[in-house]
Amino acid sequence: MRRHLLAATALLGAFALGAGPASAAGAPHWTETGTTYTGTLGGGQGLAGRADGSLLYRGLASIPLDLRTKGWNHIGDPDIARGHVFDAYQGPDNATSKMFAVTTPAGQRYEYVHPLDPGEKPNNSFAAVSPDGQWLVSGEWGLQHRLQVFPAPLLNPSAPATGGTLAQAGQISLDKPVRDLQGCDFVTGTRLLCASNDATGALFPEIRPLLQVDLPHEVDGRPVTGTVTSLFALPQRSVCTGAFETEGVDYHPDSGTLRAQMIPPGVCAVATAVHAYQQVTD
8 A cells, every 4th residue: 555644734625416327337336425525634644444334443543653653554455254353564665574463352462574575565455354364365566366365364274373474375366467456355254355446547447446356265275266247437526636646445234335445636635535335236
């Protein structure tokens, strides 16, 4: 994820609202149901839904001081599984490792450091836990042909019990390249939705698309290939002009609500838009 150094003193203008089309031929039909806003400094890097339906947000201000002093200066899009909060951390561009912090329902935090494998980028854009709670999926920045898979700390017995070194398992290869993924979340055991910040239009017709990754079977720690489909362009609406930035994505299975974040340009970047969707089944 691209880092943000935002001035929180700017005034936020009024945003243009409205629901637009959110489907592609042959893809699930998602319809936009509303937009809310959260402060970017404390919530502009990602979000995750709790069991009670409330939302957990992450931003630069969410990084605990003790982790920041260890060099973990960026936090990605989080996830929540079995009441455990999974956070994705990265360090400077020359880092040789990345880290996942897992906080239990009781508030105990454990740190899992992953030494970079050959050719692996230091980016740690998001954490997405499979519905069975056994596998942790993450991704790198830039042009990528894969998603990374790790045993889910504290939930998968193959991971160290109380923190430590976390090795990568079999990855998810992608049948089409993707660029600048900011967040992914499981919708089912064989389907992920991912928010891309790709504004080039070179890989998919949509600018900053929501991508769907379909798997032939549930993640099991062995190599698997996912089929990538672009569903629709995430909204870019603001009274400010300039470059937007896609951020986190969350799907809440109990409510069926999908949420995706977009940071507007200029002084409007003080607040991140959170767009909500429901899947149309008729």
